[in-house]
Amino acid sequence: MAASFSSGPKTGVATITHVPPDRYTDAQLVRDVAAGNGAALGVIWDRYARLVRSVLFGAIGPDSAVEDLLQDVFLAFQRGAANVVDGGALRGYLVSVAVRLAALELRRRKVRRWVGLSATGELPELPTQPEDAEARESLRALYRVLDQLSPRRRLTFVLRHVQGLEMLEVAAALQISESTTRRELSRANEQIAALAQREPSLTRYLALRNSRGGAP
Amino acid sequence: MSQPDQNESIAASLAALARTAHERQIVDDAGGRARLLLHARPARPGLRSRPVRWLAPAAFAAACALAVWGLSPGKLRYQVTGASQAGSYVSAPAEHPVVVEFTDHTQVVLAQSSQLRVEETSPRGARVLLERGAANVHVVHREHADWTFAAGPFDVHVTGTRFDLSWDPAPQVFELTLREGSVEIQSPLSPAPVALRAGQTFHGDLALHTLTTAEVSAPAGSAPPPAPAPPSPATSARANEMADALPSSSAASAAAAPSVLAPVAGRAWPKLIAAGEFKALLEQANERGVPSCLRACSAADLSALADAARYTGQAELAEQSLQALRARFAREPAGRSAAFLLGRLREGQGAASDANAWYGRYLNETPDGAYAAEALAGRMRSVQKISGPTSARPIAEEYLERYPNGVHAGTARSILGLH
Numbered sequence: 001m002a003a004s005f006s007s008g009p010k011t012g013v014a015t016i017t018h019v020p021p022d023r024y025t026d027a028q029l030v031r032d033v034a035a036g037n038g039a040a041l042g043v044i045w046d047r048y049a050r051l052v053r054s055v056l057f058g059a060i061g062p063d064s065a066v067e068d069l070l071q072d073v074f075l076a077f078q079r080g081a082a083n084v085v086d087g088g089a090l091r092g093y094l095v096s097v098a099v100r101l102a103a104l105e106l107r108r109r110k111v112r113r114w115v116g117l118s119a120t121g122e123l124p125e126l127p128t129q130p131e132d133a134e135a136r137e138s139l140r141a142l143y144r145v146l147d148q149l150s151p152r153r154r155l156t157f158v159l160r161h162v163q164g165l166e167m168l169e170v171a172a173a174l175q176i177s178e179s180t181t182r183r184e185l186s187r188a189n190e191q192i193a194a195l196a197q198r199e200p201s202l203t204r205y206l207a208l209r210n211s212r213g214g215a216p
Numbered sequence: 217m218s219q220p221d222q223n224e225s226i227a228a229s230l231a232a233l234a235r236t237a238h239e240r241q242i243v244d245d246a247g248g249r250a251r252l253l254l255h256a257r258p259a260r261p262g263l264r265s266r267p268v269r270w271l272a273p274a275a276f277a278a279a280c281a282l283a284v285w286g287l288s289p290g291k292l293r294y295q296v297t298g299a300s301q302a303g304s305y306v307s308a309p310a311e312h313p314v315v316v317e318f319t320d321h322t323q324v325v326l327a328q329s330s331q332l333r334v335e336e337t338s339p340r341g342a343r344v345l346l347e348r349g350a351a352n353v354h355v356v357h358r359e360h361a362d363w364t365f366a367a368g369p370f371d372v373h374v375t376g377t378r379f380d381l382s383w384d385p386a387p388q389v390f391e392l393t394l395r396e397g398s399v400e401i402q403s404p405l406s407p408a409p410v411a412l413r414a415g416q417t418f419h420g421d422l423a424l425h426t427l428t429t430a431e432v433s434a435p436a437g438s439a440p441p442p443a444p445a446p447p448s449p450a451t452s453a454r455a456n457e458m459a460d461a462l463p464s465s466s467a468a469s470a471a472a473a474p475s476v477l478a479p480v481a482g483r484a485w486p487k488l489i490a491a492g493e494f495k496a497l498l499e500q501a502n503e504r505g506v507p508s509c510l511r512a513c514s515a516a517d518l519s520a521l522a523d524a525a526r527y528t529g530q531a532e533l534a535e536q537s538l539q540a541l542r543a544r545f546a547r548e549p550a551g552r553s554a555a556f557l558l559g560r561l562r563e564g565q566g567a568a569s570d571a572n573a574w575y576g577r578y579l580n581e582t583p584d585g586a587y588a589a590e591a592l593a594g595r596m597r598s599v600q601k602i603s604g605p606t607s608a609r610p611i612a613e614e615y616l617e618r619y620p621n622g623v624h625a626g627t628a629r630s631i632l633g634l635h
Contacts, residue, residue, distance in 0.1 A: 039299070045249045058234050067248060074252050139237045142230055148598050161231030189223035196226060209229050 026090040034081040041078055047153075048091065049074070051163075052098045058162035059102035059155055061143040069105060073097045096173045099159070103151040128159055134201065141199035156181060157188040248455055250311035251523075253298075291337045294318045299326075304334040308349070310549050312486065313516070318342065322363070328549035338362065350382035357397070370420060371402040373409070374462045388422035404429070454617040473593040485520035494524040498533075506533065510540040522557065535561055552578065556587040559594050572598035588614075592626035596631065 024032070024043065032040030052073050056066045076097050077084075084093060146154050152174060159170040159200040160181075196202040224401035235272040269426035296306050298314040308314040308326045314323040316334070322341075326332055330349020334342055355374050367383030372388045377397025383390050392401065394416055394475035400409040405420050405427040412429065465611050481550075488497040501509055501521055509521065522537035536553040538561065538574040545551035559574030575594040576602055578587060583589075592615050619625065 042249055042253055045252055049248060052233075057237075058231075062237060070248060071252055122551075135237075138233055142233055145230075157227060158234075161227050186220060189220070189227040192230060193223040193226040196230060202230065204309070205233060206226060206229055209232075213252075214615045 002077050005126055030081055030084050033078055041074065044090070045074060048094050055095055055098045055158065055163055056102055058158035060105050062139065065105055069101050072101055092169060092172055099173045103155060105153040106149050106154065137201040138205045141201045145195040145199060148195055149188060149191060153188045154186050156184040157192065207208055290339045292318045292320055292339065292342055294334060305331070307331045310553060316588050318364055320358060323354045327351060337608060346383050348383060350380065352380050354378045368422070369404050373400045389421040392418045444526060467551065478497045485517045494527050497524040498519065498528065510536055515545040515548055516539060519550045531561060531565065552582045552585065555581065556591050559591060563594055563598060568598040569603040572602065589619045592618065593627065596624065600631060
């Protein structure tokens with residue numbers, strides 16, 4: 001565990017101030033994880049699981065694979081923590097790992113569709129808060145639309161619009177240039193807008209949202 | 217509005233749909249965290265995986281500074297697996313037990329939500345204070361070994377033995393069930409130390425000023441002693457199973473025959489969960505017989521069975537396991553957590569009233585438990601579904617007050633119309 005050491009001004013005896021783990025910097029936590037500290041990994045989970053889950057959920061939708069991938073992201077980080085040079089960039093690192101795993105999952109789904117294991121390539125849905133059938137259908141339709149995008153384009157849309165990441169962060173997570181990111185996003189917007197017109201539930205959702213001034 | 221702007225607006229609106237769906241998704245954050253830490257555990261540097269090398273003094277000094285090990289050469293050292301450690305203080309989380317292993321192979325398995333303090337170590341043993349909760353102890357017998365386990369005003373002196381210890385400071389109740397060897401217990405309840413032999417239980421109640429010793433199994437002479445192998449995580453898990461399978465050591469139950477679990481082939485179930493081998497665990501459960509497991513398995517095994525069932529989507533088996541935990545271990549941490557998990561299960565099945573009841577039960581029993589935030593959020597969602605958002609407002613307010621940055625703060629604000 002990290003602790004800060006300082007010399008007492010009069011006695012010269014070292015005093016130790018323990019900092020609660022949840023107040024450690026990311027860099028301290030990364031060092032602790034690399035040293036085998038499970039508690040530090042728990043703090044990182046508390047800090048970033050929501051973000052990473054959100055990236056995964058946005059990328060692949062309400063799917064039972066989300067929780068497994070979430071575990072994979074953190075376990076991958078734990079295994080590679082010793083190689084993380086800039087611990088302060090932990091957020092971006094975790095997002096980029098999540099993006100890579102999500103992209104792999106999207107490719108696996110395509111394979112599942114191709115080989116006929118599943119009509120949609122999707123795994124069983126995760127439990128969600130019961131909501132009206134229309135909302136469920138809209139969500140399904142949205143992911144049908146996203147399924148028609150390339151993984152990179154889809155992830156660009158998710159990171160920028162669903163997660164609200166800055167362009168530079170999106171570019172870093174996808175390991176592409178900022179200009180490529182902008183092009184991908186523009187094409188994603190265009191493709192999604194066109195495909196959404198073919199989904200009745202999405203056109204109803206968009207009309208309803210417009211009539212409410214943007215509220216869902 | 218230009219076409220690119222229109223496209224962007226549509227994309228942003230659809231992104232909001234995905235965000236809303238994600239906020240409404242039922243997540244098990246605490247369970248996910250526990251699962252991660254269990255999976256991550258094998259990768260941690262451990263007592264056996266970090267052999268002492270010739271340049272170890274510097275590393276050893278650093279380790280001493282961090283209080284991972286004991287304090288000076290010659291004294292026993294110890295390592296904690298499964299929890300963070302602050303000096304000599306060890307606190308087990310609500311999700312899983314913690315193992316404290318000494319360099320003489322003495323092992324203390326600290327039950328969920330229990331705390332202990334290693335007060336001092338010596339070359340011959342240590343003094344361990346159980347501050348609250350329960351522990352399963354195996355002191356390896358050595359000549360001149362000197363161990364003391366304290367809990368409240370009770371001191372247990374041992375040289376080599378296996379026993380289960382529990383101390384609840386609120387009602388001031390102390391219990392010890394001795395499985396092997398002999399111990400002496402000093403307490404203000406008797407003028408002289410009470411000697412206990414294998415198969416006996418000691419129950420001390422300071423508030424009632426009563427002390428009871430009773431037999432819980434066959435006398436020591438006829439009881440086949442367990443194999444004297446050095447303890448390992450697997451054997452400690454087995455010891456836990458044995459401990460959990462015994463009835464409570466009150467005077468009334470002391471006379472009853474213990475329902476000792478049949479030996480289990482293969483690896484301990486919590487270990488299988490940690491390794492992600494859910495299917496292997498379920499296969500073992502089927503071999504053992506699920507109904508008999510529900511009746512006789514330990515709390516740790518039932519929790520593992522419920523986890524494996526949940527992770528593999530077997531809702532019925534998950535519910536049976538959780539109900540068994542509630543029925544048999546309602547006052548233990550695993551039994552209390554089962555109330556939350558049953559709420560989660562019911563909510564996933566669309567049974568909002570049941571879910572609300574289970575969440576409420578969990579919050580009543582464990583208001584500050586590991587799942588308290590999730591249980592409160594579950595109640596908020598369930599009440600909203602049953603009676604509408606107006607009825608859910610007080611719960612949303614409570615949630616925001618307690619967890620202003622919580623995962624479900626967005627949902628709570630939405631119920632309150634804050635955005």
